Amino acid sequence: MSVSTAALAPSVCAPLPVLGQDVTVPLVTGGEVTYAALDYAASAPALQRVWDDVAAYAPYYGSVHRGAGYLSQLSTDIFENSRRTVAEFLGCRPEDQVVFTRSTTDSLNLLAAAIPADCQVFVYETEHHASLLPWRDARVTYLNAPRTPGQAVETLERALADRDPYGPALVCVTGASNVTGELWPVRELAAAAHAHGARIVLDAAQLAPHHPVAIAELDVDWVAFSGHKLYAPFGSGVLAGRADWLQAAEPYLAGGGASRKVARRADGGVDVDWHTTAARHEAGSPNVIGVYSIASACKALTEAGFDNLVAREQELVTRVREGLAEVPEVQVLSLFGDDAPRVGVISFVVRGWNSSHFAAALSAEYGIGVRDGLFCAHPLVRTLLGSDPQDPGECGAPEAEPGERSLNAIRVSFGAGTPDEHIDRFLRAVTELVREGAQWKYRTEDGRCVPDRGEAAQV
16 A cells, blocks of 8 residues: 555554644533544644734734735745745655645646646546546546455556556546545555556545655656645645646636736737746735744644654544444445555444435434535445446435435544544544434435424424
8 A cells, every 4th residue: 555554563652742632512302512623634623823823923924926015025935935834744755846836636637737638537436536636638438336446456557557548647646535535555556557548646634634744665657635634724725746747737717916017019919928837827815924824733733743644544444443333333434445554534324314305303303514425536435335426416416305214324534633532533423323312303404414493393
């Protein structure tokens, strides 16, 4: 595998301080409880360290790259130093570029706009929509869901060997599934891609918050990830890697910052000399605070020690999986099997329960936030549930009533800021709901399952 979780050292670190760890929420059954945020795979809570760093900088906020004043120069230094911090965090090669974007989705759409016109893209049906859908203007080959890491490599090798005509090619693959949490064989897939003259981009949205990601060691051409999954709010992302396709492409956005020189021509037109650095694709005033928050999170995770963070998370993964295994009605979803290494992302279904109903009860009766749906990975979830890939379903809750079967699943996800108590409460809640049922009646409202707050709601 690309990232090994074997022979992990015993956990020696406490959860990292995050915002919201003391927030209380009301229960439909009465009273309040500290909120258990177990939806890290969607958006992780901000690290307290990140928030403190941003708060300290905020009074000094200024425009970037354009101002002569002290605050503008300071903000420019912070912006460019953040670029260097991210490059170090990702183990970039000296010639790599780090481009700041809005998210993983934005990063992969940027790359999609920069690939050569005759490029063929290979992407597994198991991908998140952020990496499954941006390649609309390319020739795309969708690869079937593999059932082992080895099968993933073999499937890619066959597809690359059979491509015709032989020309530029790009492979897009996740590092860790946003549905099953399973780690993909990134290094082996990169070797297969390069052996057949293709390039590879790694969707590290779910990998970077949980494991070190080193571009040079994995030998990938690009890495994309989002700040909001890396404990950094404010809507920023990263695309890092090879510069040549990015330099050759038209700017992702045309405007100030991307241009070095603009002049009118005698015929009334405009000549533009575009930057060849990362600025080429960063037109407009950048999200300096978002960028700085990513850099702060990178520093915080590095200083905490990824080995310790990974070890503790694996303990939590084991506890969750063992706890769910004790409930026969629970089926955990997996592509590669029980022994596959994974991050703190686990999806499951409960026999006899509509997934939206179960997630709503976890929230309303236990103060636990999880996610239900297809997790913006519709083909993968349908494959894992054994349904037809063309069956209807949406990213949110289905229209099925409580108790009816749905095509959706439930996802619990956690990370560096998760307290042990949240895991214990979750497992207790799952067991109680399955054995005793919900304490409250629920109904479907606007496509979501919600507590029925009528006078006769309680059962």
